[in-house]
Amino acid sequence: xATERYDHNAIEGRWQETWERDGxxxxxxxxxxxxxxxxxxxxxxxxxxxxxxxxxxxxxxxxARFLMMRGRNVLHPMGWDSFGLPAENAAIQHGTHxxxxxxxxxxxxxxxxGRMGFSYDWPREVATYKPDYYxxxxxxxxxxxxxxxxxxxxxxxxxxxxxxxxLANEQVEDGQCWRCSSAVEEKELEQWFLRITAYAGExxxxxxxxxxxxxxxxxxxxxxxxxxAGAEAVFKVADSSAEIRIFTxxxxxxxxxxxxxxxxxxxxxxxxxxxxxxxxxxxxxxxxKAEAKPGRxxxxxxxxxxxxxxxxxxxxxxxxxxxxxANFVLMxxxxxxxxxxPAHDQRDFxxxxxxxxxxKVVINPPDATLDPASMQEAYVEDGVMVNSGRFNGMKNxxxxxxxxxALAEAGAGRETVNYKLRDWGISRQRYWGxxxxxVYCGTCGTVPVPYEELPxxxxxxxxxxxxxxxxxxxxxxxxxxxxPKCGKAARRETDTMDTFVDSSWYFLRYCSPKAxxxxxxxxDAERWMxxxxxxxxxxxxxxxLLYARFFxxxxxxxxxxxxxxxxxxxLTQGMVCKETRKCHAHGFLYPEEVRDGKCVQCGTEAKAxxxxxxxxxxxxxxxxxxxxxxxxADTTRLFSLFAAPPEKDLDWSEDGVEGAYRFIGRVWRxxxxxxxxxxxxxxxxVGGATLEGSALDVHRATHRxxxxxxxxxxxxxxxxxxxxxxxxxxxxxxxxxEKDARPDxxxxxxxxxxxxxxxxxxxxxEELWQRLGNAEPVYKTAWPRPDPDALVADEATIxxxxxxxxxxxxxxxxxxxxxxxxxxxxKDEKTAEWTKGKTLRxxxxxxxxxxxxxxx
RNA sequence: GCGAGGGUGGCGGAACUGGCAGACGCGCCAGACUUAGGAUCUGGUGGGCAACCAUGGGGGUUCGAUUCCCCCCUCUCGCACCA
Numbered sequence: 001x002a003t004e005r006y007d008h009n010a011i012e013g014r015w016q017e018t019w020e021r022d023g024x025x026x027x028x029x030x031x032x033x034x035x036x037x038x039x040x041x042x043x044x045x046x047x048x049x050x051x052x053x054x055x056x057x058x059x060x061x062x063x064a065r066f067l068m069m070r071g072r073n074v075l076h077p078m079g080w081d082s083f084g085l086p087a088e089n090a091a092i093q094h095g096t097h098x099x100x101x102x103x104x105x106x107x108x109x110x111x112x113x114g115r116m117g118f119s120y121d122w123p124r125e126v127a128t129y130k131p132d133y134y135x136x137x138x139x140x141x142x143x144x145x146x147x148x149x150x151x152x153x154x155x156x157x158x159x160x161x162x163x164x165x166x167l168a169n170e171q172v173e174d175g176q177c178w179r180c181s182s183a184v185e186e187k188e189l190e191q192w193f194l195r196i197t198a199y200a201g202e203x204x205x206x207x208x209x210x211x212x213x214x215x216x217x218x219x220x221x222x223x224x225x226x227x228x229a230g231a232e233a234v235f236k237v238a239d240s241s242a243e244i245r246i247f248t249x250x251x252x253x254x255x256x257x258x259x260x261x262x263x264x265x266x267x268x269x270x271x272x273x274x275x276x277x278x279x280x281x282x283x284x285x286x287x288x289k290a291e292a293k294p295g296r297x298x299x300x301x302x303x304x305x306x307x308x309x310x311x312x313x314x315x316x317x318x319x320x321x322x323x324x325x326a327n328f329v330l331m332x333x334x335x336x337x338x339x340x341x342p343a344h345d346q347r348d349f350x351x352x353x354x355x356x357x358x359x360k361v362v363i364n365p366p367d368a369t370l371d372p373a374s375m376q377e378a379y380v381e382d383g384v385m386v387n388s389g390r391f392n393g394m395k396n397x398x399x400x401x402x403x404x405x406a407l408a409e410a411g412a413g414r415e416t417v418n419y420k421l422r423d424w425g426i427s428r429q430r431y432w433g434x435x436x437x438x439v440y441c442g443t444c445g446t447v448p449v450p451y452e453e454l455p456x457x458x459x460x461x462x463x464x465x466x467x468x469x470x471x472x473x474x475x476x477x478x479x480x481x482x483x484p485k486c487g488k489a490a491r492r493e494t495d496t497m498d499t500f501v502d503s504s505w506y507f508l509r510y511c512s513p514k515a516x517x518x519x520x521x522x523x524d525a526e527r528w529m530x531x532x533x534x535x536x537x538x539x540x541x542x543x544x545l546l547y548a549r550f551f552x553x554x555x556x557x558x559x560x561x562x563x564x565x566x567x568x569x570x571l572t573q574g575m576v577c578k579e580t581r582k583c584h585a586h587g588f589l590y591p592e593e594v595r596d597g598k599c600v601q602c603g604t605e606a607k608a609x610x611x612x613x614x615x616x617x618x619x620x621x622x623x624x625x626x627x628x629x630x631x632x633a634d635t636t637r638l639f640s641l642f643a644a645p646p647e648k649d650l651d652w653s654e655d656g657v658e659g660a661y662r663f664i665g666r667v668w669r670x671x672x673x674x675x676x677x678x679x680x681x682x683x684x685x686v687g688g689a690t691l692e693g694s695a696l697d698v699h700r701a702t703h704r705x706x707x708x709x710x711x712x713x714x715x716x717x718x719x720x721x722x723x724x725x726x727x728x729x730x731x732x733x734x735x736x737x738e739k740d741a742r743p744d745x746x747x748x749x750x751x752x753x754x755x756x757x758x759x760x761x762x763x764x765x766e767e768l769w770q771r772l773g774n775a776e777p778v779y780k781t782a783w784p785r786p787d788p789d790a791l792v793a794d795e796a797t798i799x800x801x802x803x804x805x806x807x808x809x810x811x812x813x814x815x816x817x818x819x820x821x822x823x824x825x826x827k828d829e830k831t832a833e834w835t836k837g838k839t840l841r842x843x844x845x846x847x848x849x850x851x852x853x854x855x856x
Numbered sequence: 857g858c859g860a861g862g863g864u865g866g867c868g869g870a871a872c873u874g875g876c877a878g879a880c881g882c883g884c885c886a887g888a889c890u891u892a893g894g895a896u897c898u899g900g901u902g903g904g905c906a907a908c909c910a911u912g913g914g915g916g917u918u919c920g921a922u923u924c925c926c927c928c929c930u931c932u933c934g935c936a937c938c939a
Contacts, residue, residue, distance in 0.1 A: 216860055216934075223859080224933055230939085250937060261939085301937075333938045336873095340939090347937055420938055595926080642881070643868060651868060655882050662896095663881080669896085711872085721870065724880035731880090734897085799876050804920050806876050844919050850875045852919050 006668040008261035008632025012763040024779055025064075025076065025119040033073040037528045038064045039507055041536030041544070042079045042126075045105035046086055051576040051640070051652065052448050052537065054624050059573055059717070060535045066713050067120070069783035072729045073473035074121055075528050077510040079126035083134075083499045086180065087162055088432040088471075093466045096291050098432040099460060102129055109763065112624065116165040116633045119779070124513045133509065135455030136519035137501055140449050140551075142437060142596060143558050148623040149195045149353040152832040156265075156331070157425055159187040164190060165429045168498060169422050170224070170543050178543075186289070190569040192495070193423040194438055194845040196550045200225055200419040202548055202564075211691030212569030214647070220541040226420025233339065233413035235312040237272050238320055244268060244312055246420050247334035248727055251407065252399040253341040255388040256362035257319075258267040258352065260312050261305065261326040263336040264288040269325045270412060274608045281306050288327045302332050303328050303351045313662035315412035316403070317389070326351060334418055342378065343370070362388050363396045396403045424547065431462055434497030441483035449485050454815035456492070470494040472848060503544055504551035507531055507566060518560065525561045534567040537575075545570070571717060576640070578620040580609035611651055622652055634761035635661040641719040641760055663727060664764055667757065670733055671750060671768045678772060686787060691749055695742040698732060702749040703790035707731040709756045710783070719760065726756050747772075755784050757773045800825055803851040818845050824852050 019025065040060040043053055064076040074569060080102075087098035089450045096103075105847055113120070124132055132713040139546045144150040158167040160177075161797060162182030166189065171178045196203075204225045207218045210734035230249035238242060242258060264285040273281045291301075305326035312323050328347055329338050341360040342352035352359055359372040364381040370379055385394045391402055427436065435456040438448035449456055459478045466473055472494035484489040505519065512521035513527045536544075545567075552566040581589045583599035583606045586684030593599060595605040614621045627636045644650040671678065691699050705725050712722035730753055733739075737748035751772060756764035769778045793814055798809040799820060808830035812821050825831055835855050840853035 009925085049890095219860065220934060225936095226938065228938075245939080250939080328937045328939095329939065337938045345939070347939075350937095417939085465931070538933085645869085648862095648869095656868070659881050661894070667895090716872080718870095718872095721880080724870075727880055797876095800876085801920070809876080842919055844875095844876060846920095850920085852875080855917050 002670060002685070003672045006665050006764070007851075008664075009629075009632065011767045012115070012117065012628075012633050015763045015766045017113060018766075018777070019117075019119075019779070020114075022388040022656060022777075024777070025068075025078075026123065027075045027121045028073055029748050035075065035528055036067045036072040036533075037075045037507075037531045038067070038533045039531045039535070041540065042081050042503070042506060043109065044084055044086070045102055045109055047105045047108065048118075049109050049624055051622055052634060053645075054116065055576050055640045055650065056535055056537070056573055057113065057116065058640050059571065059719070060533075060714065061116075061637070061640065061641065061762075062719060063535075063717075063758040063764060064119050065532055065779065068779060069755075069758070069781060071737050075124075075510070076121060077124040077126075077513075078113065078118070078122070079506060079510070080109075080128065081503050081506070082106065082127045082129040082500065083433045083496075083502055085165075085432070088430060088464060088680045091432075097460070098464075099129065101720065104439055113626050114148065116624070119586065119762075124510050124512055125533045126509050127498070128434075128506065129432075131136070131455045131457055131805075133506075136505075137434045137497060138437040138449070138454050138456060138518060139451065140505065140555070141497070141501075142349070142451060142454075144194060144554060145448055149198060149554055149555075149560065152192050153188060153197065154188065154190045155319050155425075156186050157189050157191055159185045159189075161185060162431075163848070164435070166425060166427055168425050170424075170546070170591050170674040191425045192493075193425050194501075194550075194554075196424045196547075197421055197549050198418060198467055199553050200227070200259075200421045201417075202553060203421075203546065206549070206565055209567075210565065212571075213567075214570060216572065217538065217541045217545065217572060221546055224421060224536075224542040224546065227417060230811050231400075231407060231408050231413055232335075234314060235315065235412075236313040237268075237323070239677045240256060240272055240310065242268055242272050242324070245335045246337045247340045247379070247761075248339055250341065250344065250400070251394040251403045251413075252385070252391075253344045253362055253469075254314070254339065254403050254407075255317055255391070256341040256360045257321060258341050258342060258358045258360055259321045259331045259337045259340045259400050260323040260637065261338045261348070261351070262323060263329040263331040264325045264327065265331040266325075266329075266336040268337070269308065272308055272310040272323065272706075273325075277309035277781060281308055284325055284327075288325075291327070295686070301327065303354055304345065306356065307355075315410050318408055324351075324355070324482065330424065330812075333420060335766070343372060344378050344380055346378040346380065349375075359461045360387060360612055362386060371604055388669075391836055411582045412702060413599040424498075424550075426501055427472040427495040428498055430697075431458075431464060433499060434502065435460070435472070435478075435496055437495045438493045439481045439483060439490040440493065441486060441488060441741065443488055444485040444490075447483055447490070449483050457497075470496075472496070500544060500547050504547045505546070505555065508552075508555070508561075509532075520556075520560070522561055526563070529561065529563055530566055532572065533569045535571045535573060538572040541572070545814070567741060573680060574614045576620065576650050576652060577611045577613050578619050578652040579611050580620045582605045582609045584605070588617070590619045590854060593619075613649075614652065620652075623818045626757050627657065631657060631661045631666075632763070634664055634764050638664065638723065643720070645718055645720055660783070663730070664761060666728055666734075666751060668764065668768070669732060671771060672751070674739065674746070676742045677739055678747050681747035682777050684744040684748040688787070691745065694736060694738045694748075698736050698742075698744050698749055698791055700793065701732050702745075703786040704751050706752055706756065706784045707791065710786070713759070719808040722756075722791070723760060726753060728757075729753055742831065754778070755781060797847045798825070798848070799850045800828065800831055801850060802831065803854060803856075804852060807831060807834045814848060818847070821845060821851065 012076050036515045038060055040056050064074050068074050082102050090101045091098045092602050133803055141150055158172050158178040160167050160182050161178035162177055172184050175184055204227055207222050230250050231251040233246050233553055235244045305324040308323045310323045312341050340348040342348040343361045349719050361372050362368045362385055364370055365383045385391045385399045393687040404415050407479055435458055439447050439457045441447050459475050460470055461474055479492050481492045483491050508520045508525050512524035516519045548566050582697050583589055583604055585602045585839055586599055597606055599606045612618055639657045643656050708725045709722045712718045733749055754765050754768045795811050796814045798810050798812055799806055808828050810824050810828050812824050838855040842856055844852040
């Protein structure tokens with residue numbers, strides 16, 4: 001009789017319906033068990049899910065399902081990061097309204113996630129484009145405004161011509177837009193900012209209190225925050241009322257300052273420039289501004305500058321030194337002004353050499369004396385103070401505090417801490433985002449929209465041209481408003497919020513998605529937060545993950561909850577990659593454009609290119625829908641978890657998918673082909689008849705596998721090794737020739753296989769579990785526990801090494817004493833051969849494991 | 857330049873605190889069952905005829921090193937004039 005074939009389509013559809021009907025994954029609000037909040041970064045609804053999503057969400061689903069079976073009370077929600085540019089671009093290109101496009105994409109992707117069998121609590125779904133979500137963005141914004149954590153300022157901003165909007169500093173990578181790679185330009189605009197810098201210290205400190213985060217993410221955040229301790233000093237400009245403020249990490253070198261460098265864009269640069277230098281300085285400033293565009297990331301450029309004609313006075317020495325405008329001084333860091341100490345700073349040294357400025361040594365190495373005339377580079381190490389008046393002879397490290405104190409005494413400075421982190425600019429000149437809830441009144445100025453008028457709804461009727469100005473500015477009905485204070489005609493803010501605002505607190509909304517009086521309910525948030533396990537891509541290391549931490553702290557300080565950090569454990573999964581193929585004439589090729597290693601269009605060789613992150617432009621994408629049709633969700637999930645550990649990049653391989661499919665088929669047949677045996681089996685009774693031979697081996701293997709799979713999932717998220725352990729047990733069961741003698745042992749093992757496999761391949765597991773005669777579905781079944789008695793072996797195999805090389809093995813009782821083992825080893829024939837005629841010099845015994853005999 | 861993480865069979869990857877290197881899967885080879893099989897099952901599969909040699913290369917510690925230490929090569933990622 002032919003065995004019924006494994007039909008993934010029928011099985012998966014059936015179980016998805018069952019789960020849906022039973023509300024299987026609804027969070028039990030008052031359920032028993034410790035809470036566990038597992039969260040995957042919610043997707044942007046671009047239209048279809050991609051393999052990156054499949055991997056991300058498969059990892060999360062294993063965690064969620066595993067913990068449900070372990071009896072934890074699991075919160076596992078999903079939603080949509082659904083404001084953003086692609087919707088708007090689609091509208092411009094195809095004439096679809098962003099809201100229509102977004103709704104359709106969400107519907108489609110939700111279906112796809114359903115087809116993957118992910119265990120989400122869908123009734124908690126949030127979508128950031130909906131007024132009932134973004135009204136709370138606005139609410140939070142107003143609270144931040146009240147607290148002084150949101151403010152408006154005219155400033156130099158990053159402008160992306162491709163996206164026709166402003167970008168935050170975090171969204172500029174190597175001078176390019178993080179999204180579209182256009183070269184970012186500088187613009188001066190009136191912008192709303194969130195004062196993330198108020199939390200710089202705390203955000204930094206807590207990076208040392210997040211042991212569940214990958215070290216490299218923490219390091220990236222620390223670098224981005226960029227704390228440095230030093231001093232601030234004020235220099236009076238000679239013959240002027242102006243003062244130049246500088247920040248330095250090396251106050252010890254103050255006496256070695258021989259000139260001052262200002263950023264070309266520094267407001268004082270033009271102010272203090274003398275009449276005769278003006279033309280030159282302005283020309284220089286214009287040139288620096290023009291060159292500054294690609295500047296970031298381009299590495300070091302040649303040091304250039306120009307003398308302003310002005311001098312400033314060293315507050316401690318009274319020395320007058322020239323003030324230069326210099327191209328390497330950044331306006332965006334510190335104060336935009338630098339005290340230049342050529343002897344002890346490499347950049348100042350290079351600059352001084354170009355312009356013939358003096359080099360004054362104030363620190364000597366412990367064992368040498370520096371000669372300014374012959375120095376080839378700045379001396380930046382520690383040493384002993386010289387040429388520094390009363391500080392001479394001190395260690396420079398001591399002089400740092402001493403000189404800072406002297407500055408403070410002179411009223412010309414103080415100890416301070418400086419950060420690279422800038423405030424977060426959130427204004428975006430685009431339509432498809434959350435409106436910023438303020439109005440501008442001719443009489444009252446900037447007026448917040450009253451809380452009771454929220455949400456400020458994004459108007460639906462809008463013309464999108466992609467021309468660049470804020471599209472909302474064209475919407476008369478939106479722009480024209482009444483001043484909430486005086487009632488006169490006023491103008492609404494027409495910029496929208498950066499969509500990273502939306503995603504900075506969505507994990508809180510999931511805790512009480514229907515809350516109507518506050519963004520989230522405090523007790524719900526405190527019940528579920530922090531997220532126990534957060535899973536997503538590394539690309540958000542300093543974007544979303546920093547903003548979300550900031551929001552959590554700011555909301556705490558608004559009194560909305562009482563915890564400090566949003567994500568207890570973070571897993572950053574690797575990218576999904578695949579081999580590329582390229583033809584000289586036609587560039588990247590899809591797999592179907594290659595036949596017999598040749599390009600189907602021109603017949604030239606289609607070269608196998610490097611393995612790269614899946615992307616449409618490289619034509620190396622795999623469509624999850626196609627995979628699900630062909631192999632099913634279980635196979636898709638299983639392969640993406642088996643092929644590599646989650647944090648590493650995954651090389652997609654069609655053959656590997658095939659392998660995963662085969663394995664599921666193998667488990668399927670293991671059950672169906674042995675149905676009679678399994679049906680006849682009594683449950684395995686602990687303490688029943690003594691086992692021996694292969695039945696004992698299988699019984700022990702079953703419990704060892706349970707132990708290993710449990711540990712691999714729970715302790716390390718090493719799903720690849722967990723799956724391989726299940727495969728080993730399945731292989732052993734195919735070899736089990738006494739299954740009819742001990743059907744109980746066989747059935748115990750088969751049931752373990754099905755249960756252990758269920759977080760990875762839930763549909764086929766449900767199906768087999770039911771066919772094994774279980775009334776309760778797998779997801780409600782307790783995760784198996786290894787029987788400690790079954791794990792104990794009564795014999796141990798001792799590996800025998802002779803001079804470090806494996807030569808033989810011997811089996812002894814586990815509790816054998818060393819003398820007994822030594823005796824057994826010496827009696828071993830092979831061992832005797834290898835040691836014949838030699839003297840035993842050393843006998844090393846690692847109990848239960850290995851013997852190493854050193855002979856000679 | 858600075859910082860972090862990698863380099864193990866033909867390929868993806870195992871080896872948790874030093875203890876049988878290459879689990880598991882792919883691929884490949886052979887056999888069985890078949891009209892047939894790209895299905896399935898079984899066996900084999902790092903190199904070398906062997907002694908032996910093999911975890912990027914070279915040193916070291918150790919009875920014993922993929923694992924610990926030092927030097928070097930290489931790849932990936934992040935930062936990059938941050939005063």
